[in-house]
Amino acid sequence: MNEFLELEEKIVSVLKTVFDPEIPVNVYDLGLIYNIETTEEGIVNIEMTLTAPSCPAGDFLVEDIQQKVEGIEGVKKANVNIVFEPEWTKDRMSEEAMLELGFL
Numbered sequence: 001m002n003e004f005l006e007l008e009e010k011i012v013s014v015l016k017t018v019f020d021p022e023i024p025v026n027v028y029d030l031g032l033i034y035n036i037e038t039t040e041e042g043i044v045n046i047e048m049t050l051t052a053p054s055c056p057a058g059d060f061l062v063e064d065i066q067q068k069v070e071g072i073e074g075v076k077k078a079n080v081n082i083v084f085e086p087e088w089t090k091d092r093m094s095e096e097a098m099l100e101l102g103f104l
Helices: 003-015 058-070 095-100
Strands: 033-038 043-048 077-082
Touching (some): 003 033, 003 058, 043 058, 058 077
């Protein structure tokens, strides 16, 4: 398997362990992760959003993601950039997340 795909798979697995304290679903299945880019130097750039611009857990989520992703072998640094465009909607959630939150 391609090294980059393998690393991205590990990153996704780690992201699925990061939860907003107010929502019982991980940030990946919530659809908060918009983009993941890795470089040959071991830098990971993650573009994500929040369910609302005023989300009080934003700083906690960024710190949790950085620590967990930087704990992956081969990752030297994780940069998390919060964006608000496109705006998050529940349509971005996985089927599992929608089921967990009662939307299905």
